[in-house]
Amino acid sequence: MKFSPALQELIEALRCLPGVGPKSAQRMTLHLLERDREGATALAAALQTAVDKVDHCSRCRNFTELEVCEICSDARRDAGTICVVETPADVLAVEQSGSYRGVYFVLMGHLSPIDGIGPEEIGLDRFQQRVVDEGIEEVILATNPTVEGEATAYYLSDVLQREGVKVSRIAHGVPLGGELEYVDGSTLAHAFSGRRPVE
Amino acid sequence: MKFSPALQELIEALRCLPGVGPKSAQRMTLHLLERDREGATALAAALQTAVDKVDHCSRCRNFTELEVCEICSDARRDAGTICVVETPADVLAVEQSGSYRGVYFVLMGHLSPIDGIGPEEIGLDRFQQRVVDEGIEEVILATNPTVEGEATAYYLSDVLQREGVKVSRIAHGVPLGGELEYVDGSTLAHAFSGRRPVE
Numbered sequence: 001m002k003f004s005p006a007l008q009e010l011i012e013a014l015r016c017l018p019g020v021g022p023k024s025a026q027r028m029t030l031h032l033l034e035r036d037r038e039g040a041t042a043l044a045a046a047l048q049t050a051v052d053k054v055d056h057c058s059r060c061r062n063f064t065e066l067e068v069c070e071i072c073s074d075a076r077r078d079a080g081t082i083c084v085v086e087t088p089a090d091v092l093a094v095e096q097s098g099s100y101r102g103v104y105f106v107l108m109g110h111l112s113p114i115d116g117i118g119p120e121e122i123g124l125d126r127f128q129q130r131v132v133d134e135g136i137e138e139v140i141l142a143t144n145p146t147v148e149g150e151a152t153a154y155y156l157s158d159v160l161q162r163e164g165v166k167v168s169r170i171a172h173g174v175p176l177g178g179e180l181e182y183v184d185g186s187t188l189a190h191a192f193s194g195r196r197p198v199e
Numbered sequence: 200m201k202f203s204p205a206l207q208e209l210i211e212a213l214r215c216l217p218g219v220g221p222k223s224a225q226r227m228t229l230h231l232l233e234r235d236r237e238g239a240t241a242l243a244a245a246l247q248t249a250v251d252k253v254d255h256c257s258r259c260r261n262f263t264e265l266e267v268c269e270i271c272s273d274a275r276r277d278a279g280t281i282c283v284v285e286t287p288a289d290v291l292a293v294e295q296s297g298s299y300r301g302v303y304f305v306l307m308g309h310l311s312p313i314d315g316i317g318p319e320e321i322g323l324d325r326f327q328q329r330v331v332d333e334g335i336e337e338v339i340l341a342t343n344p345t346v347e348g349e350a351t352a353y354y355l356s357d358v359l360q361r362e363g364v365k366v367s368r369i370a371h372g373v374p375l376g377g378e379l380e381y382v383d384g385s386t387l388a389h390a391f392s393g394r395r396p397v398e
Contacts (some may be wrong), residue, residue: 003287004253004263005262005264006245006248006252006253007249007262007287008244009248010246012236013241013245014216014242014245016231017227018226018227024218025216026288027288028216028217028218029219030286030287031217032246033250033253033262037217040215040246043216044243044247046208046209046211047209047243050208051240054206054232063202063206064230065205088206089229173357
């Protein structure tokens, strides 16, 4: 025995959300129908609008409803510095730190030859062209400190330095508020090899 | 800085799902747009269909697209026995146990005077009328063993017994496969007071 067809379909459809298993999907379905039908209608509309309208910015590949996103078209930002990140969530994190006034390039992933993701799949060919054409002053690599993120950063720094572009990588080390005791070995190793003279 | 308006709206809308906070909503939104736009479209449609079509069964109050749900209209089921549960999920649980062949009455909640939920809000007045009118043989109370569930069961058994209807409550005790060591005290107390002679 199962729920009625429309309920069963909604339970199945909710499974497309990351981290939602059969039990959560069932709980969500019953919650929406019992207590929040308005919310369900609003969610249906928001989903459809986002799918229809949101696409990639033609300059930085971040998600936007516009042809060129708000950050890329903001004249107050330093268009000569580009920060390369893996995902739109990374852009948000950097923006929230309030420490960066340049523009971005969002890879929407990282190099991963085993999954068939090469430089073209993450837009690196067009990015390289843009950096050269626009005479970009500095490219800051802020991909994740994972194997794939490091490989992507290494690849990019290699091709860009050959073009004579200044390339930097964000610092990795002990996070502020972190206690040495609980920091993992590779991070500590990074912190030591990246040490700077005290002035 | 935030995401673009359509993304921001979808993130807000996803918050209507139980157990979804701002971070999960953001992760879901980016996942859907990056990797599963088809899923998002299907989810939007399923939500709208469920909201438009699903209503309560006119007999048992369970969710259904029909006027009378499949269980209530199934001639092979014993219409003389009604099991009272709190939610549609409880119906599913009892059905999956395969141990019950009667019909149901779904309260869609429980008595909770503090939240303004009295007998009428959970349909008990109509239920009482139906039990009397149809000459129901037995009402099995399967509300949850919580304070509100017990109060609801107590209220129902009181009004139904005054009408001369046979009322029973499902057994509470140590679950099968459970180990005494890990069973809480109130359950154990229930198990002892509800002990039965070995035949």
